[in-house]
Amino acid sequence: xNDTNYQITYQAGIIDALNKGLGDLPQPLAPDxxxxxxxxxxxxxxxxxxxxxxxxxxxxxxDWMQKFVGEYGVKLAPHGKTTMAPKLFARQLATGAWGxxxxxxxxxLAGYAHGVRRVIMANQLVGKQNMAIIxxxxxxxxxxxxxxxxxxxxxxxxxxxxxxRKQTLNVLLELGPAGGRTGVRNEQQQAAVLExxxxxxxxxxxxxxxxxxxxxxxxxxxxAFLQRAVQxxxxxxxxxxxxxxxAHGPAVLTGAGSAWYDVVAEEFAQADIGQPLDVVLRPGxxxxxxxxxxxxxxxxxxxxxxxxxxxxxxxxxxLQLWAYVQSIPEADKAIVALGKRDAxxxxxxxxxxxxxxxxxxxxxxASPAHWEITGMMDQHAYLKIQAGxxxxxxxxxxxxxxxxxxxxxxxxxxxVLDNSFNVIDVVQTYF
Amino acid sequence: xNDTNYQITYQAGIIDALNKGLGDLPQPLAPDxxxxxxxxxxxxxxxxxxxxxxxxxxxxxxDWMQKFVGEYGVKLAPHGKTTMAPKLFARQLATGAWGxxxxxxxxxLAGYAHGVRRVIMANQLVGKQNMAIIxxxxxxxxxxxxxxxxxxxxxxxxxxxxxxRKQTLNVLLELGPAGGRTGVRNEQQQAAVLExxxxxxxxxxxxxxxxxxxxxxxxxxxxAFLQRAVQxxxxxxxxxxxxxxxAHGPAVLTGAGSAWYDVVAEEFAQADIGQPLDVVLRPGxxxxxxxxxxxxxxxxxxxxxxxxxxxxxxxxxxLQLWAYVQSIPEADKAIVALGKRDAxxxxxxxxxxxxxxxxxxxxxxASPAHWEITGMMDQHAYLKIQAGxxxxxxxxxxxxxxxxxxxxxxxxxxxVLDNSFNVIDVVQTYF
Numbered sequence: 111x112n113d114t115n116y117q118i119t120y121q122a123g124i125i126d127a128l129n130k131g132l133g134d135l136p137q138p139l140a141p142d143x144x145x146x147x148x149x150x151x152x153x154x155x156x157x158x159x160x161x162x163x164x165x166x167x168x169x170x171x172x173d174w175m176q177k178f179v180g181e182y183g184v185k186l187a188p189h190g191k192t193t194m195a196p197k198l199f200a201r202q203l204a205t206g207a208w209g210x211x212x213x214x215x216x217x218x219l220a221g222y223a224h225g226v227r228r229v230i231m232a233n234q235l236v237g238k239q240n241m242a243i244i245x246x247x248x249x250x251x252x253x254x255x256x257x258x259x260x261x262x263x264x265x266x267x268x269x270x271x272x273x274x275r276k277q278t279l280n281v282l283l284e285l286g287p288a289g290g291r292t293g294v295r296n297e298q299q300q301a302a303v304l305e306x307x308x309x310x311x312x313x314x315x316x317x318x319x320x321x322x323x324x325x326x327x328x329x330x331x332x333x334a335f336l337q338r339a340v341q342x343x344x345x346x347x348x349x350x351x352x353x354x355x356x357a358h359g360p361a362v363l364t365g366a367g368s369a370w371y372d373v374v375a376e377e378f379a380q381a382d383i384g385q386p387l388d389v390v391l392r393p394g395x396x397x398x399x400x401x402x403x404x405x406x407x408x409x410x411x412x413x414x415x416x417x418x419x420x421x422x423x424x425x426x427x428x429l430q431l432w433a434y435v436q437s438i439p440e441a442d443k444a445i446v447a448l449g450k451r452d453a454x455x456x457x458x459x460x461x462x463x464x465x466x467x468x469x470x471x472x473x474x475x476a477s478p479a480h481w482e483i484t485g486m487m488d489q490h491a492y493l494k495i496q497a498g499x500x501x502x503x504x505x506x507x508x509x510x511x512x513x514x515x516x517x518x519x520x521x522x523x524x525x526v527l528d529n530s531f532n533v534i535d536v537v538q539t540y541f
Numbered sequence: 542x543n544d545t546n547y548q549i550t551y552q553a554g555i556i557d558a559l560n561k562g563l564g565d566l567p568q569p570l571a572p573d574x575x576x577x578x579x580x581x582x583x584x585x586x587x588x589x590x591x592x593x594x595x596x597x598x599x600x601x602x603x604d605w606m607q608k609f610v611g612e613y614g615v616k617l618a619p620h621g622k623t624t625m626a627p628k629l630f631a632r633q634l635a636t637g638a639w640g641x642x643x644x645x646x647x648x649x650l651a652g653y654a655h656g657v658r659r660v661i662m663a664n665q666l667v668g669k670q671n672m673a674i675i676x677x678x679x680x681x682x683x684x685x686x687x688x689x690x691x692x693x694x695x696x697x698x699x700x701x702x703x704x705x706r707k708q709t710l711n712v713l714l715e716l717g718p719a720g721g722r723t724g725v726r727n728e729q730q731q732a733a734v735l736e737x738x739x740x741x742x743x744x745x746x747x748x749x750x751x752x753x754x755x756x757x758x759x760x761x762x763x764x765a766f767l768q769r770a771v772q773x774x775x776x777x778x779x780x781x782x783x784x785x786x787x788a789h790g791p792a793v794l795t796g797a798g799s800a801w802y803d804v805v806a807e808e809f810a811q812a813d814i815g816q817p818l819d820v821v822l823r824p825g826x827x828x829x830x831x832x833x834x835x836x837x838x839x840x841x842x843x844x845x846x847x848x849x850x851x852x853x854x855x856x857x858x859x860l861q862l863w864a865y866v867q868s869i870p871e872a873d874k875a876i877v878a879l880g881k882r883d884a885x886x887x888x889x890x891x892x893x894x895x896x897x898x899x900x901x902x903x904x905x906x907a908s909p910a911h912w913e914i915t916g917m918m919d920q921h922a923y924l925k926i927q928a929g930x931x932x933x934x935x936x937x938x939x940x941x942x943x944x945x946x947x948x949x950x951x952x953x954x955x956x957v958l959d960n961s962f963n964v965i966d967v968v969q970t971y972f
Contacts, residue, residue, distance in 0.1 A: 128554075128654055128971055130647040133670060154669035157647055191882075191920060213920040214878070216561040216588055223559055233920065234867040236878060236935055238585035238899065239564060260868050263934040291921055292868040292876050299870070436665040437691050437723040439730070445723050447645070447667060451622075451950055451972065456881065468669065488946050489622060489644040489664065490722055503694040504667055515919050519882055519951065520972070540559055541882065541951070 123538045129523045131160035133533070141197070144536035151432060151531040154468050158506065159433040159448045161521040163537060165528055167428035168201075168397065174425055175396045176206045181417045182375040182389075187211045187230050187364070189394025192515045195524070195537045196224030198397060209254070211392040215240035218255070220540035222247050230282070230364060231257040232320065232392060234264055234292060241271045248277050256362060258284040258320050260294050262306035269310030278313055282320040282362060285342060287335050290325040300342075304351060316351055318362030318387075319343040323370050329414075332370055336377035339365065347383040360386035368395035369407035372415035395514050398429035402458040402512020427510050429517060429524075431460055433491070435505045441497035446507060449489035453509070454516035459483040460509035462493065467505050477507060554969045560954045562591035564964070572628070575967035582863060582962040585899050589937065590864040590879045592952045594968060596959055598859035599632070599828065605856055606827045607637045612848045613806040613820075618642045618661050618795070620825025623946045626955070626968045627655030629828060640685070642823040646671035649686070651971035653678050661713070661795060662688040663751065663823060665695055665723060672702045679708050687793060689715040689751050691725050693737035700741030709744055713751040713793060716773060718766050721756040731773075735782060747782055749793030749818075750774040754801050760845075763801055767808035770796065778814040791817035799826035800838035803846035826945050829860035833889040833943020860948060860955075862891055862940045864922070872928035877938060880920035884940070885947035890914040891940035893924065898936050908938060 126138040133149035133156050149155040151162065179186045185208035190199055199210050199221060209228030212218045218229050227250075235241060235257040247253050259265050259281045272279045283303060286293020294300045307314050321339045323332045343363050346352050352361045363381060366374035371393045378389045395404045408425050411418050433448035453460045462481045464474040478499060485492045495501055511517045518524075519541045526535040557569040564580035564587050580586040582593065610617045616639035621630055630641050630652060640659030643649045649660050658681075666672060666688040678684050690696050690712045703710045714734060717724020725731045738745050752770045754763045774794050777783050783792045794812060797805035802824045809820045826835045839856050842849050864879035884891045893912045895905035909930060916923045926932055942948045949955075950972045957966040 123559075128647075128651045130645070130972070134673065157670045157674060158668050214561070216559075220559045233878070234934075236865040236867045237589050237937075239588040240865075242565065243588060260870060261934050264867075267935055286870055288871075290870070291918070291923075292870060295870055434667040434671075436667045436695075439691060439717055439721075439723060439726055440719075447664070450887065450947060456886070487722070492722075503665075503692050504698055506668075516881060522953075522972070541561070541953070 123540070125523060125536050125538065130157065131521060131525065132157060132523055132536070141536070141538060145534055147533050147536070149525065149533040151527060151533070152466060152468070152474070156432070156525060156533070159431060159452045161429065161431050161452070161517065161524045163398065163524050163526045164428050164430070165526050165534060167426035168526070170423070171397050171399060171425050171428060172201060172205045174421065174423060175393065177421065178417060179375070179391055182379040184375055184379050184389040184391055187390045187392050188397065189232070189367070189392050190221060191217060192394035193397065193518050194220065194539045194541050195518070196221065196540065197535070197537045199224065199226055202397070208388070208390060211394070215243040217540070218247065219243050222253060227252050228254045229256070230390065230392065231255065232322065234258050234260065235268065236264065238271070241268065244279070245272065245275050245277055248279070254280070256280045256282050256317055258282050258292070259303055259307070260284040260286065260292050260299070262302040265303055265306035265314060266309065269306070269314050272313040273310060278315050280315050280317040281307070282318050282364065283316065283342070283346070284320045285335070285339050287326055287331070291322065293321065316346070318352065318364065319346070321365040322367060323365055323374060324367035329373060332373055333377060336365060336374060339363065340378065340381045343381070343387070344383045347385050352385070360388045362388050362390055364390040364392060366391040366393055368393040368404055372411045372418055396425055398514045399425040399427050400429070400512050400514050401427050401461055401510040404514070429511060429514055430463070431509045431511060431517070432506055433509065435493070435501060435503055435507065438501060438503060442495055444493040444495050444501055446491040446493050447489070448491045448509065450486050451488055452520050453486070453511055454513035455486050456513060456516055458512035459486060460491070460511050462507050463510050464508035465501070465505055467502065474508060483509070554971070556954060556967050556969065561588065562952060562956065563588060563954055563967070572969060576965055578964050578967070580956065580964040582958060582964070583897060583899070583905070587863070587956060587964070590862060590883045592860065592862050592883070592948065592955045594829065594955050594957045595859050595861070596957050596965060598857035599957070601854070602828050602830060602856050602859060603632060603636045605852065605854060606824065608852065609848060610806070610822055613810040615806055615810050615820040615822055618821045618823050619828065620663070620798070620823050621652060622648060623825035624828060624949050625651065625970045625972050626949070627652065627971065628966070628968045630655065630657055633828070639819070639821060642825070646674040648971070649678065650674050653684060658683050659685045660687070661821065661823065662686065663753065665689050665691065666699065667695065669702070672699065675710070676703065676706050676708060679710070685711070687711045687713050687748055689713050689723070690734055690738075691715040691717065691723050691730070693733040696734055696737035696745060697740065700737070700745050703744040704741060709746050711746050711748040712738070713749045713795065714747065714773070714777070715751045716766070716770050718757055718762070722753065724752065747777070749783065749795065750777070752796040753798060754796050754805060755798035760804060763804055764808060767796060767805060770794065771809065771812045774812070774818070775814045778816050783816070791819045793819050793821055795821040795823060797822040797824055799824040799835055803842045803849055827856055829945045830856040830858045831860070831943050831945050832858050832892055832941040835945070858941050860942060860945055861894075862942060862948070863937055864940065866924070866932060866934055866936045866938065869932060869934060873926055875924040875926050875932055877922040877924050878920070879922045879940065881917050882919055883951050884917070884942055885944035886917050887944060887947055889943035890917060891922070891942050893938050894941050895939035896932070896936055898933065905939060914940070
């Protein structure tokens, strides 16, 4: 720690009654008091709709992924944009994560304010106020930060900004495939970026190489792209271009969203660049998993990856939405008080899985397989049922989801439940 | 006011640096201090992406709708679920709104905590904790609340709950069209609801009739449905079934989302039920308007409605998203730092309308007509450009949006701008 003042004053997020999905709160609670609430979901002590996390499944998923990366000897920097929940970041770090990946300057600030001290911002850092946010955090010598560059224009903008502040920014060269998202496409673009980096020897430090393989769909294309990244960082090392960040630690080679992290582990784990290297994977959705796009992706991983296959357990869906049946206006249609405001709907609609009738049932039961959400409005969902189904206004239904990211960002507070549906913590989000 | 204690302690929403889309905030600000920030959008003093409101357009839209309902002599209870922004609720009430419409118990609590004292909850109130929230607010004799019933089951659940607390709940009978959402479909369902209401003479007060016509698509069907509602409330009045709420004020007949409020005004304004009646319209999206689904709906209103036609001004899009160009990896593709986390994408993608190059341009210019968002990921948008376009990394682009509701709920704070792009207030949301 140096003597620079890098203090940021922010309001500790208070848990108060004005947030949806909580129980009775006569007084606001500090985050570390959340374990004191005595709410039970099945006693109807939460205001539904609510998004809930299941402690046992979270713990299982945390453990699963850490074991997986351990088998490959690679590092984990879970993508925090999925949950934006500092209490979950803390658990990821406590169970062995190397750092947290984030997508924006704002997200980085929210992570830092809650104790995260190593961030890969897997994105370009653009704009004066965004650069200023990072500059402020960089006054803390214990804070390590990486962001991506894929154009000379951006390198020059960053160089100018941080040179004026006498600070050094670690950057990762982003590679991108043709037709993809960000990232240099070819040698010419790459050379321009490297040339620009040389113009800012004191303010821009090339720390490694980054890819996001998730924009590709075919395994063969992904492997070829990953091999390009390995070759690139080898070349950079050989040319001595990675020397800048070495004062602080190994070079960095990083990739992997939540669908192809196993392939990235296979391709990157053995990379030998002739100098110390941290290989860092960045999946985000494993923590809560889902029953939609990421269950499908994980099923492929279980089949193709020997390490995942041998682990004899799978990721568990740890996030559900609970909502009430509010109306049964037609024999084959119920209306549920759950809407686009509450759940992701871009990668499949929520799936009903459990039903519970308050003051009658002892425990939730599996819901009929023919129940299906057929459409959602802002605050309502249409549930297809059959005439004669045992369903009543006031029944509670649990829904599994597809796409955790766009479900988390609908909620500022998510109760964490034990196996008896008691709330044992409340997780806050910072979107 | 009676002497019952109905105090609710909640944390005044603090504006702090951990929220996206704001400027530098060395210290958290109370909401009423937001006018003290000296940020200017064009000086890059906001962290983009940001969602901003334009003061002049907001004021215009507030005025426009109040004049419209004034011409028909009907009341306005704007649907607050759109913005969930108490500062905007306050302006709607200050300019003449009769009350605020909300969708859930949580939303009602958030409104109440910020001074809203008359709420139509245009939804069924279901579940123990949700009923408890409303029960707590009803301890305030100055708080007037209405919610919907469309089943005997729900009436009995509400009757039992509020009878035990010796409170009376105003309910509106909801009518629904076949194939629609909530609401009784036929005489038989309606009779069952009315019969149930009679079982709870002290705790359930039938205050009127409600419809949401927006589930229908054709004007003729909508008019027929609205006429059914008028006939229904006439019958109820004639049968003396509305007597319960009359101690507090006129009966209520209410309908209208943001697409058909003119037709509802025409059909409901002249309703004569032989006793005092408040006709209440509930549009929500007029306040910020958009350039997508609601511009299309409003264009139809301007054509078919003589009052709107004569007003010689139209609703203005008052909500925009600003974001940076972060990468231009291919000649016909730029990547913008704006994603599904930031904008509605269910009713059309954001439309680029303005461009601004910091430290070069004096004022934003119209963006080329061929620029188009072709896809969005969680944190990125793909912008289709043409080779040779004048566009650079670091350029700012303003986007108009379609579907304000699902844009507002991505943001906890929205700066309000004057015509010089100075931030003159910050609006907070409570989703």
